[in-house]
Amino acid sequence: MTRHDEAFINPYTFVPFPSAGGVKAEPAGHDRLGPGHYSGRITVSGTARTAIMVRGSVENDEPVLPWHPGANGTRQAIVPGSGLAGAVRSLHETLAGGCLRVFDHEFLPTYRDMASRNSFDRLVMALVTEVDGKGRPLAMILCTDVVWTDAVDLQRVVRGPLHTGMVLDIDERDMTAIGTDWGRERVGIEAATPRSDPVEGAWLVLVADAGAREQDEVFRIALARLPDGPESVSVDDQAWTDYERCALDAEDMRQQRKDQGRLDALRLKEAGYSTGQALTELMKDVRWNDHDIGRRQLVRPWARPGTVLWVRRKDGEITDLRPAVLWRHSGQRPAGERVPESLRACRYPRDLCPSCRIFGSVDAQRREEDDKARQCSYAGHVRFTDLVAAKCAPTDGPVRPLAPLSSPRPGSGQFYLDNGNSVLPQRDNEVLREWGGSADSRQPRQLRGRKYYWSTRPAKQHPRRSDKRKHHSDEMVTSARVFEHQQRFDTTVCFDGLTLPELGGLLAALQPALLLTPASSHRDPAVCLPIGGGKPFGFGALETRLTLDRIDSAGSRYGEEEPPDVTIEQAVEQFRTSIPEEIRDTVWPALSAVLTLDHVDPDHVWYPPGASWSEHHTGRPEALERFDRGYEFWKMSRGQRMQGPGRPLVPLPDAAAGADQQYLKIVPAPKEKGAR
Ligand SMILES: [Zn+2]
Numbered sequence: 001m002t003r004h005d006e007a008f009i010n011p012y013t014f015v016p017f018p019s020a021g022g023v024k025a026e027p028a029g030h031d032r033l034g035p036g037h038y039s040g041r042i043t044v045s046g047t048a049r050t051a052i053m054v055r056g057s058v059e060n061d062e063p064v065l066p067w068h069p070g071a072n073g074t075r076q077a078i079v080p081g082s083g084l085a086g087a088v089r090s091l092h093e094t095l096a097g098g099c100l101r102v103f104d105h106e107f108l109p110t111y112r113d114m115a116s117r118n119s120f121d122r123l124v125m126a127l128v129t130e131v132d133g134k135g136r137p138l139a140m141i142l143c144t145d146v147v148w149t150d151a152v153d154l155q156r157v158v159r160g161p162l163h164t165g166m167v168l169d170i171d172e173r174d175m176t177a178i179g180t181d182w183g184r185e186r187v188g189i190e191a192a193t194p195r196s197d198p199v200e201g202a203w204l205v206l207v208a209d210a211g212a213r214e215q216d217e218v219f220r221i222a223l224a225r226l227p228d229g230p231e232s233v234s235v236d237d238q239a240w241t242d243y244e245r246c247a248l249d250a251e252d253m254r255q256q257r258k259d260q261g262r263l264d265a266l267r268l269k270e271a272g273y274s275t276g277q278a279l280t281e282l283m284k285d286v287r288w289n290d291h292d293i294g295r296r297q298l299v300r301p302w303a304r305p306g307t308v309l310w311v312r313r314k315d316g317e318i319t320d321l322r323p324a325v326l327w328r329h330s331g332q333r334p335a336g337e338r339v340p341e342s343l344r345a346c347r348y349p350r351d352l353c354p355s356c357r358i359f360g361s362v363d364a365q366r367r368e369e370d371d372k373a374r375q376c377s378y379a380g381h382v383r384f385t386d387l388v389a390a391k392c393a394p395t396d397g398p399v400r401p402l403a404p405l406s407s408p409r410p411g412s413g414q415f416y417l418d419n420g421n422s423v424l425p426q427r428d429n430e431v432l433r434e435w436g437g438s439a440d441s442r443q444p445r446q447l448r449g450r451k452y453y454w455s456t457r458p459a460k461q462h463p464r465r466s467d468k469r470k471h472h473s474d475e476m477v478t479s480a481r482v483f484e485h486q487q488r489f490d491t492t493v494c495f496d497g498l499t500l501p502e503l504g505g506l507l508a509a510l511q512p513a514l515l516l517t518p519a520s521s522h523r524d525p526a527v528c529l530p531i532g533g534g535k536p537f538g539f540g541a542l543e544t545r546l547t548l549d550r551i552d553s554a555g556s557r558y559g560e561e562e563p564p565d566v567t568i569e570q571a572v573e574q575f576r577t578s579i580p581e582e583i584r585d586t587v588w589p590a591l592s593a594v595l596t597l598d599h600v601d602p603d604h605v606w607y608p609p610g611a612s613w614s615e616h617h618t619g620r621p622e623a624l625e626r627f628d629r630g631y632e633f634w635k636m637s638r639g640q641r642m643q644g645p646g647r648p649l650v651p652l653p654d655a656a657a658g659a660d661q662q663y664l665k666i667v668p669a670p671k672e673k674g675a676r
Helices: 082-097 151-157 237-248 261-269 277-283 354-359 372-376 500-510 556-557 567-579 581-595 615-618 621-628 629-634
Strands: 013-015 036-050 067-069 075-079 110-112 126-130 137-142 148-149 167-168 175-180 184-189 194-195 201-204 220-224 283-288 291-297 306-316 318-323 329-330 382-386 387-389 400-403 450-453 476-482 488-498 540-551
Touching: 013 581, 036 500, 082 151, 082 354, 082 382, 082 387, 082 488, 082 500, 126 201, 126 220, 137 306, 148 151, 151 184, 151 220, 184 283, 201 306, 237 283, 237 318, 237 329, 277 283, 354 500, 450 581, 488 500, 500 540, 500 567, 540 556, 540 567
Parallel strands: 148 184
Antiparallel strands: 013 450, 036 488, 036 540, 067 075, 075 387, 110 329, 126 137, 126 306, 148 220, 167 194, 167 201, 175 184, 201 220, 283 291, 306 318, 382 488, 387 488, 400 476
């Protein structure tokens, strides 16, 4: 056993934001090559130091690398110029304090609710009867009494499957009170008859997801007594926005949530369903401890007539909507409030950050159906062409089944937020990792910085974190053909109208080793350009080398003058001195750490594991499955006061803190299968 058998290094870390970005200014424009501005061409040759993954197409059911036609009808595998442009620009933004162009300022995470004494307070079951064009409720039947009963018993009494929205006639004599717990009135039911319409005095059924109830002894479901008829309701704007956000994060919406077009199409399709179709298409089986409990409604970020929800009201307005008592809640203080003001995406073509002045700017702010976006853009001064892979066809190399990539979870504030020295929340009912609450009440905690993945070559991991494991179901796994380690590439990059410091910035972003000292002194400390996909696996380290083929001033390009005598080193030095000291001193060392190949021990890089490395090394499928279960780490590190030992927040170490400081302690997952 090694010293680090019980420790891991998280695959990603953060390069801090500077307190002020690079100075915004008017760009040079494209009308002429002015004094002190240069055009020219750079040759880039590169070597893959880890596998590089760029998605191409699929042919004969096999993935192929992207390609363009080569000589004599051959096909040459490439990294498309757009992929190179994106990689270089992104690195330039970090180096020069450029704006956060690809950044959702409105973003807020959502969190699962935890049971508390107040969970059931003032909750009313409601049957939606009318919605507007976007699916927001306009009228509801707001039920009165709520009771809870054993679902398995009720099923026996009803003699058939239960489902949400079901209406039951129950004689009062057939309902016996059993007691109350946490404000819930529990009853036993002797007889009940389903009926087709929601008449006054009948009972409405809500079947919720089994979720985390597997250990419970009884599966309780709620019934609520229907009153006279529907009434018009007004749903508070904030409550509706929160409901939509939480619903989009629900498991049922995972596939569609990122694509507004697909969302709209789905909503319109489902709005046309008949009651019968809704019963089959918009419901999902609920199983609990080998019992078929019935069918629950699928969670949607909209409602339709027949949708059953829990609601809370205040002064006649609906202030809370949820498909289950314990569901999700939204974080507060969106991402835009958690980054330095000066790093906000550029919007005006006369006032651009250092990166937008070189690579161009498109105003990506969302607008209400006007056409201004086009006038707000600025064309770049750099032209990228495809990186051509030497001696490599699109079908070269093996097809690899890859482990699933989980989606980023910025809601994990223990890693994503700057928590200072705080490890426990000020109040008992708060969780420090969550966006919002008293830790954010005055000045919201800031995001840690730009996210980067360590560039690593795991040698001793079997399986490696990129490999598909036995417990990964087929639907989670994708296969890809990747450029293998040692693959060589060539391309040219053309520039026009750049000043010398700007050219130096472009060169440094193409070959960061020109500017950044390697963070390690081990044998081969390459500083690589991150490119392509699969970075959580350690993919995408490209070591580059540049030649300045040609550089012209206006005089040499259009006249008789000699080309200026400028070297790569001179241009990079000019870039260095043009950058604010704070960026050089705080941003660059962290960036150098993440770009230096194998700066951290590659064999210890993994998402929070649920077992020790010695268990992983056994290679047994059940050990590997447990190793991949990080839930316990996230739970125990979230910053929460408890009776008995608390759960102090565990922050991510600073990227620049040194390779030895990057270890975090593994929190073993419970042994039982399915425990979460
Ligand atoms: Zn910008």
